[in-house]
Amino acid sequence: MKTVLIALDYDPTAEKVAEAGAALAKALDAKIILLHVIAEPAYYSSTAYAPVMGFGGYVDLNFMxxxxxxxxxxxxxxxxxxxxEHLDDSAIETLVKEGDIPDCIIAAAKEQSADVIVIGSHSRKWLESIVMGSVTEKVLHHTTTPLFIIPTKKEA
Incomplete structure (x- = not known):
C-alpha cells in the first residue's frame, strides 16, 4: 500500500479520523492525502457546525x-x-473537490491511485440515515477501493 486517502468533513470528529488515518499510513510507510469535498453551500451554513481543530474559517462566509x-x-x-499542521507532517498532500460527497471521494481515490480510503462513520439517528443516507455507506457500496472506517460515535 502506497497511498492513503483520508476523507475529512468539518465534524468535530474529523481530528480522530485524521489521526487514525495518519497512523495507518505511517505504519504502511504510505503517502497521505487529506481530502475535503465541498457540498451544497447551504450545508455549511448550518448551526450544527462547530470549529474543528481550532478551525472556524467557514463561519464568517457570506452564503449569499x-x-x-x-x-x-x-x-x-x-x-x-x-x-x-495538526498531524505534523509536511509531506501530506491536500485535495479539495466539489460535488456529491460519496462520488467525489470515490473519484478522488481512483484519480490518486489510493490503496485505501479512510473515512469516519458518524452515529446519526436512524431516521436521518434513512432520509439523508450515509456518506460512508454510499462509499462502501460503490467503491472498489478498500475502506478503513473509523467509528466516531460519541460514547454514552
Missing part, C-alpha cells in the same frame, strides 16, 4: 455571495492545511 464556492474552496484549503 455569488463567489461562495471560491470562498468555500479557500476555507476548505485552510481547514486541510490546519489538519496537516
Amino acid at each position: 455571495e455569488p463567489d461562495i464556492i471560491d470562498n468555500l474552496k479557500k476555507a476548505s484549503e485552510d481547514f486541510l492545511n490546519r489538519s496537516k
